[in-house]
Amino acid sequence: MSTILVTGATGTLGTHVVERLRRTDHRVHTLSRHPDPRDPLSHAVDLRTGEGLDTALEGVDTVVHCASTPTGGDIPAATHLLRAARAHGVAHLVYVSIVGCDRVPLGYYRTKHTVEEALLASGLGVTVLRATQFHQLVAAVCARAARLPVMPYPDVDVQPVDPADVALRLARLAQEEPAGRVPDLGGLRVESFHDLARAYLDATGARRRLLPLRLPGAVFAAYRSGAHLTPEHAVGRTTFAEYLERA
DSSP states (O other): OOEEEEETTTSTTHHHHHHHHTTSSSEEEEEESSOOTTOTTEEEOBTTTTBTHHHHTTTOOEEEEOOOOTTSOHHHHHHHHHHHHHHTTOOEEEEEEETTTTTSOOHHHHHHHHHHHHHHTSSSOEEEEEEOOBHHHHHHHHHHHTTSSEEEEESSEEOOBOHHHHHHHHHHHHTSOOOEEOOOBBOSOOEEHHHHHHHHHHHHTOOOEEEEEOOOSHHHHHHHHTTTOOGGGBOOOOOHHHHHHHO
16 A cells, blocks of 8 residues: 555546545545645645645655646646655656647646656656546636627637546556556547537527637647647547536
């Protein structure tokens, strides 16, 4: 039995990872900015400053790094985590990244790729898994767009995945030896955003005319080319429509 620490444990992905790992024989610690005060294995840590990280890593064998902030802070968080993991002799660090982070010139994607490279060059035992966009992200984009009289949507294909499916893979990887970058994980289907937006409207009962958007620039061109997709690794188990039925 080993001790596994999950960062971002109260987030969309981290909650599923913790749930999966707690079904095993391993001791599971959690780390977040807003931990459960009733859980003695839950640690309050802001990775952007590193405060409290040394205490959280005491006796930890493996870290599953799910914490991420699209608005900024992932690089300092990874820097603090790497330094502390090295100091405490952590044997394995599992990191979840984004499919196409080295091909889509979006700031958040570039940050994820920078963290990938830093981890892989750190000398620690590291495993990196890239996943496609979560169902919740697609639903959030649709929800914002549906507030308008006409519903705009990006004219691209998407391969949304359920975070529970990603968590299952991460939990397995955390119990294995470090493997570097492993095969990507994509959702069950590559679908047009038009069809996903239509599914959202049908599920919510909203009536909107759909308006396709094509934007100038390298980011949208990368999405149009499918740089964020991994159809050869379509191993998710839940479609977006099925996710909407459960939501």
